[in-house]
Amino acid sequence: IGIAKQRFNQTGGAHLYQNMYGCELDDEDNSTDGHYQFGYDGEDFIAFDLKTLTWVAPVPQAFPTKRRWDENRADNQYRRNYFTKECVDWLKKYLTYGKSTLQRTERPRVSLLQRSPSSPVVCHATGFYPDRVVVFWRRDGQELHEQVDPGEVLPNHDGTFQVSVDLNLKAVPQEDWGRYECVVQLKGIEDISTPLDPALIRTNWGARVAFTIPIIIGLLVLLPAAAAAVVGVLLYKKRKPSDKRHKPVASSDTSSENTEGQNPAPEAQPLTTG
Missing domain, CATH: 3.30.500.10 (MHC class I-like antigen recognition-like)
Structure with a gap:
């Protein structure tokens, strides 16, 4: 040194x-x-x-x-x-x-991931060993060199490896997605091909939409019940004064027998004078 x-x-x-x-x-x-x-x-x-x-x-x-x-x-x-x-x-x-x-061989698990509808679709392979894996996107049987962004092979905590390859689909209509597939090649096993099927894509935004559906249904169920409760309260308040008007008018003797010296309640007073 x-x-x-x-x-x-x-x-x-x-x-x-x-x-x-x-x-x-x-x-x-x-x-x-x-x-x-x-x-x-x-x-x-x-x-x-x-x-x-x-x-x-x-x-x-x-x-x-x-x-x-x-x-x-x-x-x-x-x-x-x-x-x-x-x-x-x-x-x-x-x-x-x-x-x-x-010198073992562990088969990879392959998933298609997408963060949002406008994000690239990610072909993610994980859990494989050894690390000499080839992952690529294919269209109509031909390997793609454009629209793709390959990532590095990274280690997992259990000694296996993972890798991701992004596919940009901004200029591709969804009806053409069936022409695409992700291919994973690892020595000792057959090629793993995963078609670009929207039903196979795991998304964050899809989970949020699915989570809001039961909330909306719950609100639709609760709203009529809440409306019925409000109507019931209004009807009760409307009926309560009419019940009081039909009570017997107290006499002056009854009023004078108030032991606590309180004035008669308003409903005990005459409704008219003279």
């Missing part, structure tokens, strides 16, 4: 020095590859090229290191042998030990 700080004219602060190496094995054609590289403060600093047995310096500060390491041909030859032979042999052993897990 001290040498790197000098070359980048740095005098203090926290800095990060990284080293990454490994090998790869293609189980289809049995080809191999390897990588051996260094980084500084999150940026590429220098990397080894297995084919040319030389070092690649993407920044000027790494040029002195490149010149010195290129001259050490014996070490460079050893590194190529290690990454193309010894490392690959270990990788094959690990694959044998973990064959039931590392």
Whole structure:
């Protein structure tokens, strides 16, 4: 780190020095590859090229290191042998030990999703393993390269993977949707084709519409009941004064027998005078 700080004219602060190496094995054609590289403060600093047995310096500060390491041909030859032979042999052993897990095949679950009527239709495949999957949209049996927006393969929490590919349908009338289908290809299983059928699309806006239907029905049921209750209250209030007018008029004796000295109630007073 001290040498790197000098070359980048740095005098203090926290800095990060990284080293990454490994090998790869293609189980289809049995080809191999390897990588051996260094980084500084999150940026590429220098990397080894297995084919040319030389070092690649993407920044000027790494040029002195490149010149010195290129001259050490014996070490460079050893590194190529290690990454193309010894490392690959270990990788094959690990694959044998973990064959039931590392070389398994899990079938993807495919769904068609749409956020709103104007949004793209998303073909979403998830739960598959390994991650070497091909997902694309097809129209009339031909793969589409326009109208589509492929996403990256992402890991799931359970060790499987997921990926999405968007299809823009703004210029496509719905009667032509039947010409489209989403195709998912994974080694070891048959192709999974999902037609672009509105009945198969899961939507957020569709769920909201479905949720409002019972609410509307409930309101339609409650409104007549509420109206009937209001009419009943009005009829009750209308009948109540007429009932009071038919009560017997209290006599003066009855009025004088009010033990609490209160005036007679209004309904006990004569309706007319004279």
